[in-house]
Amino acid sequence: LAESNDRYEVIIVRYGTRRTTRSDVFLNHSVYGEADGPIDMDYFVWIIRNPERTILVDTGFSDAGGERRGRTSLVSPLDAWRELGVDLEAPTTVVLTHAHYDHAGNIGALPAARIVMAASELDFWLGPLAARAQFRHSSDASDLAALAAAREEGRITTFCGAYPLAPGVEVIEVGGHTPGQSVVLVQTSDGPVLLASDAVHYYEELDSDMPFTYVADLPRMYQAFDRIVEMMRSGDAVHLVSGHDPSTLGRFSALETMPDHAAAIIGRIPECR
Numbered sequence: 001l002a003e004s005n006d007r008y009e010v011i012i013v014r015y016g017t018r019r020t021t022r023s024d025v026f027l028n029h030s031v032y033g034e035a036d037g038p039i040d041m042d043y044f045v046w047i048i049r050n051p052e053r054t055i056l057v058d059t060g061f062s063d064a065g066g067e068r069r070g071r072t073s074l075v076s077p078l079d080a081w082r083e084l085g086v087d088l089e090a091p092t093t094v095v096l097t098h099a100h101y102d103h104a105g106n107i108g109a110l111p112a113a114r115i116v117m118a119a120s121e122l123d124f125w126l127g128p129l130a131a132r133a134q135f136r137h138s139s140d141a142s143d144l145a146a147l148a149a150a151r152e153e154g155r156i157t158t159f160c161g162a163y164p165l166a167p168g169v170e171v172i173e174v175g176g177h178t179p180g181q182s183v184v185l186v187q188t189s190d191g192p193v194l195l196a197s198d199a200v201h202y203y204e205e206l207d208s209d210m211p212f213t214y215v216a217d218l219p220r221m222y223q224a225f226d227r228i229v230e231m232m233r234s235g236d237a238v239h240l241v242s243g244h245d246p247s248t249l250g251r252f253s254a255l256e257t258m259p260d261h262a263a264a265i266i267g268r269i270p271e272c273r
């Protein structure tokens, strides 16, 4: 155990989906001179764990937040966590990559969670600009109230730049999509995994250099692309897990213990079964 506690398995749970258009997801799509067309968007939560630790990465959209926007819910993240043996009442560590409704809902269902997020992200969403229409669109007041309450209770750890959460798990702020958008680098027996969250919604964003439509800081979004490409080129990361790409699950091994809805696993640890 002592030798293996800095290696984890990473579980990708697809909890929701929707169909939209390319012009709805790629920023100023008309500049590329290509035809519009349909594109699917999947919604994921991620779990990092080994026999010693369980870390939840993002908490998905709440039932109300998904319904309000017409999203198709495939499984409640709460049910997925329970199915994986996560005790919702326990002081589990939760990384919030950013505070959008589809990543930071359900915080109220984890009353003892210890939350880790970028200081710039928390400050922005609990500050005055979050109420402006272009930002408010992507957040839910009830989720932000739950974050404010967690902060009052001293359950939020903030960081600037990068945060060594545990041996083998680093949270890295890249910004761009939101002021403190973060990614998570995890060491597994199958090599380092980069949970890119919404620094890379679609693999095509990196492959074709096409930023996502909702963006707080476009230069930083491009710089985040560059940083992630360099991490992959150098081998600092070997597996790239996107935030919303429907091809994501198919790139990794299926987690057959969750047959009712699709989930995938990287770096499986047998003792975690």
Ligand SMILES: [Zn+2]
Pocket (backbone or CB within 6 Å): 100, 102, 103, 198, 243, 244
């Ligand atoms: Zn998202």
